Amino acid sequence: MVKAVILGAAGGIGQPLSLLLKLNETVTELALYDIVNSPGVAADLGHINTPAKVTGYLPPKEKNAPNDGLKNALTGAHIIIIPAGVPRKPGMTRDDLFKINAGIVRDLATGIAQYSPKAFILIISNPVNSTTPIVAEVLKKHNVFDPKKLFGVTTLDLVRASTFTGEISGHDSRDIRVPVVGGHSGITIIPLLSKISPSYSFSKEQIDSLTNRIQYGGDEVVKAKDGAGSATLSMAQAGARFADAILKASVKGEARLIEVSYVHLDADKDGGDKIRATVGLDYFSSTIELGTNGITKIHPLENLTAFEDSLLKAAIPELRENINKGVAFIKEDSKL
Ligand SMILES: NC(=O)c1ccc[n+]([C@@H]2O[C@H](COP(=O)([O-])OP(=O)(O)OC[C@H]3O[C@@H](n4cnc5c(N)ncnc54)[C@H](O)[C@@H]3O)[C@@H](O)[C@H]2O)c1
């Protein structure tokens, strides 16, 4: 039994992500939870002739009743993906979403701590730089935090980097890998273009413009959608790709699966401490290796160019602020 759970499954990301997980034949059960419309999405997807049995859950109608919908969705989960929360409108930063999304993510994480503490947890809800520490702090309060199994999903930054660099290098963008490290907002997004594979030598102007486009790719979509939200379809594909890597490593036992994700650096003491020594942070989007039980290795940051080093220096203060804000939100929460 491989149960995948999507929290926020009826939304702009949630629906196409649910479709892609329904098409993933490793998944045998797909549980969809949202505050609206999840039974409808589940009924629709349930007619697709792939193995996963699909169920939809809602919270109770009465205000203080126990949330059996969330409990039943989460119980027995192997992997949980969270795209619940509000998206940006033009003029907003991801941090502007903290006010609403921090509480949503906290409450869902509390359910995970109670009903499925051993699952892999993938956080899409923004601001990822803060929501990932929020989930970790909730799990710590319940003594169930496993840093090897918690992931802030930054795959869309890598997907964009492959697409945008391919337009210049002429390589097939499906074959291109660019590590994008740091965090998931503006200047905290650090594309390491010197490490692109297959290798390619960009001019200084190309490096400047590609870096800017990868850092602000999200804004391009927010602007084009003109008030109707942010990236949903490309995010669903990116989230499904990352979930598939987790499933391949944890269920199928494929070895040395390499991805990039925003993780707690305790997930691998050796590699994590090397990054900590450079950045002085507990969370950093890093190149990771995945195994049966989650992260097996964090790759240290090595041989950065002077330009990449300047990006790193610029990112650290904002990342620190984002992390501290998430941690403080839970530490100061007397309800937990
Ligand atoms: N990590 C990334 O790269 C990335 C990329 C794109 C978007 N995002 C973020 O993903 C989030 C969702 O974006 P979207 O476009 O799907 O938004 P959306 O508004 O279309 O969907 C969000 C869904 O969450 C649901 N929801 C709200 N509160 C909930 C709760 N307490 N429990 C369960 N579900 C709840 C809503 O009902 C809605 O269906 C946003 O925060 C957005 O910024 C992240």
Ligand SMILES: O=C(O)C[C@H](O)C(=O)O
């Ligand atoms: O830009 C956003 O707000 C959504 C997402 O983080 C993205 O990178 O597309």
